[in-house]
Amino acid sequence: MTRTRIGLVLISLVSLALTACGGGDSDPLSSGDKDGKAIVIGSQEYYSNEIVAEAYAQALEAADIEVERSFKIGQREAYLPEIESGKIDLFPEYTGPLLQVWEPDTKARLSDDVYAELVTAAKAKGLNVLDQSPAADQDSYVVTRAFAEKYGLSTIDDLKKVTEPMTFGANSEAEKRPNGPKGLKDTYGVSVKFTPIEDGGGPLTVKALKDNDIQLAIIYTGDPSIKKNDLVTLEDTKGLFLASNIVPIASDNVDDKAAGIINKVSAAMSTDDLVDLNARSIDEQLPAATIAKDWLDKEGLL
């Protein structure tokens, strides 16, 4: 009992001290005094997004560009108005989902088409879209390594080569979604059976893949479990899923020099890197700043 109490007191003291430090570093009231030069970087309330934002921040700081971190602003509804109004200068976004907010009727699915439309849509809002990263964080069909090697699979189209019946396991709503069994049939000509597993591509789904109870599942490309369980992501060549590459959205306050630095960061980041970064956050519980710094060091961007 006493020990718990001492622990609680310690925790509150430490957090007080931390809050105090944070306040000293970036006094929220002082930002108005700066002549609008510091680049305000935002991030979603999503650990993976915060790591990318932190990488932008540190890369810019390494080039003596002043930045201000305004991280964890919640989800798109919360922060998009802030970007559109110019209160945030730089934000790591995802191409497809953002395009669907600005252009709800878009037909674009594939990465390059989505990016081209996004650039146009952003122009209309007075915003710039920097180069998109090859790193993508989107739904994807995955199979086990053994299954991929048995039939030489690397794209969804390759599933046509599979000679045994396949079962696809996912949350029950996937059964009726356009990218579910129906989409596989219509877009790729691949027939699969369906079984519900209601854990959103979590451990039960992975277990079912490994047991060969199912052969096909949908897991996020950025999910560390893909690497940990040696799963293979099948490339979606015909755009069954909406492309969702990481893309920096920038205001005019991000000048050419800064944009050049950010573009280098984007180009250096692959989906594999993203998985590694996410895994370090989940498995090692490291702060975003440490993970981003280690990665930038490794890529020689600092």
Place this chain on the structure above:
Amino acid sequence: MNLFGEALRWIGDGSHWGGPGGIDTRIVQHLWVTFAAVGIAAVLAIPLGVLIGHTGRGRLVVVALAGAVRAVPTLGLLTLLGLAIGIGVEAPLLALVALAFPSLLAGAYAGIEAADPGAVDAARAVGMSEWQVVTRVEVPLGASVLIGGIRAATLQVVATATLAAYISDTGLGRYLFSGLKSRDYAQMLAGALLVAALALLLDLLMAALQRASSPTQGKVPS
């Protein structure tokens, strides 16, 4: 109320009946899972409960254990079992057996204990063996309470058997899960209504059975 009407229309829609995902198939699957779970749990729990009630031994331990099992969240247990034995109907079935177990056990030992001690002593005095005391005196006298345990377990299991759809293509829970995520609330409510109707129906049947087995109404030899 509009949603309620939509749900009823959803149930009434002929295209939702028949075939592998039809309402009739789902109801049969749901009942099958329910009876299998209660049946397996009964085979394990009722003899144990009768033994405890008859001998009065091990009561504390078993009751405490059964109480602890009651506290286990079924979905959590289902996930653990699923991770151990994989997807399919087996893991949900085992989780439901664990859910039914405490009620059945409690019903069995409470029923046996509730038998009039005077009647038990009398049975021994006329020379009945222990086996005869159990089967001819204690079980008939306690049948009503024992069936009450089965009734409680069945009600719990039929309502919770929706979880079978969590990792298998089984039962009325399928309507709940697919309705919830695709915001097809008419389908979801329809699933819930069907489960509720099934639960009521089974409970009425069990209540009738319980009443018929009551020693004051039945034909127990006196």
